[in-house]
Amino acid sequence: MSNGRGAVDDDPLVALASELTSRLADGAGTGGARNDLEPGRTYLVTGCAGFVGSHLVEALGSRGCSTIGVDAFTDNYSRAAKEHNLEHCSRHGDFRFVELDLAESRLEPLLEEVDAVFHLAGRPGVRTSWGPTFGAYVHDNVLATQRVFEAAVRQRIRVVYASSSSVYGDARVYPLGEDSALFPVSPYGVSKLACEALATAYALSCELDAVGLRYFSVYGPRQRPDMAFSQVLGCLAEDRPFGVLGSGRQTRDFTYVGDVVGATLAAMQRAPSGRVYNVGGGCEISLLDSLALFEELVGRRVVRHHVASAAGDAGRTIADIGKACAELGWKPTTSLESGLAAQIRAAAEHEAGRAVAWV
Numbered sequence: 387m388s389n390g391r392g393a394v395d396d397d398p399l400v401a402l403a404s405e406l407t408s409r410l411a412d413g414a415g416t417g418g419a420r421n422d423l424e425p426g427r428t429y430l431v432t433g434c435a436g437f438v439g440s441h442l443v444e445a446l447g448s449r450g451c452s453t454i455g456v457d458a459f460t461d462n463y464s465r466a467a468k469e470h471n472l473e474h475c476s477r478h479g480d481f482r483f484v485e486l487d488l489a490e491s492r493l494e495p496l497l498e499e500v501d502a503v504f505h506l507a508g509r510p511g512v513r514t515s516w517g518p519t520f521g522a523y524v525h526d527n528v529l530a531t532q533r534v535f536e537a538a539v540r541q542r543i544r545v546v547y548a549s550s551s552s553v554y555g556d557a558r559v560y561p562l563g564e565d566s567a568l569f570p571v572s573p574y575g576v577s578k579l580a581c582e583a584l585a586t587a588y589a590l591s592c593e594l595d596a597v598g599l600r601y602f603s604v605y606g607p608r609q610r611p612d613m614a615f616s617q618v619l620g621c622l623a624e625d626r627p628f629g630v631l632g633s634g635r636q637t638r639d640f641t642y643v644g645d646v647v648g649a650t651l652a653a654m655q656r657a658p659s660g661r662v663y664n665v666g667g668g669c670e671i672s673l674l675d676s677l678a679l680f681e682e683l684v685g686r687r688v689v690r691h692h693v694a695s696a697a698g699d700a701g702r703t704i705a706d707i708g709k710a711c712a713e714l715g716w717k718p719t720t721s722l723e724s725g726l727a728a729q730i731r732a733a734a735e736h737e738a739g740r741a742v743a744w745v
């Protein structure tokens with residue numbers, strides 16, 4: 387991991403860090419056959435009852451892989467919504483669910499059964515990471531991740547883990563490359579950066595085989611209820627105005643969940659050990675412009691009111707995804723228009739009765 391400020395030649399700590407970083411970046415192996423996602427292999431997906439995790443389980447099932455999914459049903463949103471996500475997991479292939487808290491339960495018995503780990507469990511969300519809830523972020527992001535890494539080192543298996551664009555904060559140069567400066571502007575971003583630092587420490591000192599993925603604003607069917615497009619859908623369904631944070635001119639690199647799953651599978655198969663990749667959709671759009679697109683798709687006006695911008699929300703995110711494209715053979719294929727249409731359709735199907743009017 388680089389801090390992007392350039393090496394100071396005569397600082398021994400900086401020299402050591404840069405030597406170790408380049409050793410890791412040489413990619414000591416790609417983890418071997420157990421990461422090939424061939425039918426018959428078994429993978430652990432943490433956070434399988436979540437938004438992205440449940441899509442990943444479906445993709446693994448449709449490839450003929452078996453999946454053990456774990457989740458703790460944490461309180462960032464309702465258990466009912468997470469149980470609905472789990473129903474999708476059970477529809478595909480050989481799937482077994484274990485309810486446990488990664489920060490508290492013994493993980494070795496689970497990891498003994500699998501070929502590799504997709505670690506997507508975590509506590510997302512920038513705005514709620516201030517104040518007393520930060521303890522939950524430390525528990526679900528830092529401690530849970532450290533325990534997954536410990537167990538993976540013991541089993542000598544690969545971990546592909548979810549990081550976030552929030553590790554960058556407000557940058558001066560865009561698009562954001564993996565070696566851009568890392569100055570998170572929220573406690574959530576700090577907790578994700580801590581996970582990346584843990585991955586580096588365990589790789590350098592204990593030969594952990596880990597690959598980090600910095601997801602950028604994921605959307606699509608079953609998007610978390612606290613995220614913007616889900617909120618807009620909820621407001622339309624209940625005839626409430628949508629609260630636009632600040633001016634609404636802040637931009638995001640929205641990434642369709644199917645593309646995120648594609649990058650995550652490709653990282654398991656092809657990433658050299660120790661790498662971190664941006665996973666972005668490749669198109670930067672302001673919140674206001676995305677609302678206009680939303681209105682076109684649903685054929686209804688989204689009534690809005692402006693509320694104060696939230697501390698910790700970056701003004702702009704746009705990823706340079708060149709490294710993931712070159713090294714993983716992956717690129718996003720879903721336009722915001724078709725991805726949003728899929729999210730709207732799925733919400734309408736789920737909400738059947740009351741949502742029929744949207745489409």
Ligand SMILES: NC(=O)c1ccc[n+]([C@@H]2O[C@H](COP(=O)([O-])OP(=O)(O)OC[C@H]3O[C@@H](n4cnc5c(N)ncnc54)[C@H](O)[C@@H]3O)[C@@H](O)[C@H]2O)c1
Pocket residue numbers: 432433434435436437438439456457458459460461462468486487488489505506507508509510511525526527530548549550551600601602603604605610
């Ligand atoms: N959705 C995005 O836009 C986005 C962007 C960047 C990074 N990420 C990261 O991707 C991952 C998945 O995000 P998501 O949007 O699907 O979130 P989500 O909240 O829908 O899913 C995360 C799941 O992890 C589970 N979990 C949390 N702590 C746990 C613990 N200690 N033990 C077991 N299970 C636990 C939760 O119950 C939840 O079901 C997270 O790590 C998140 O930080 C997401």
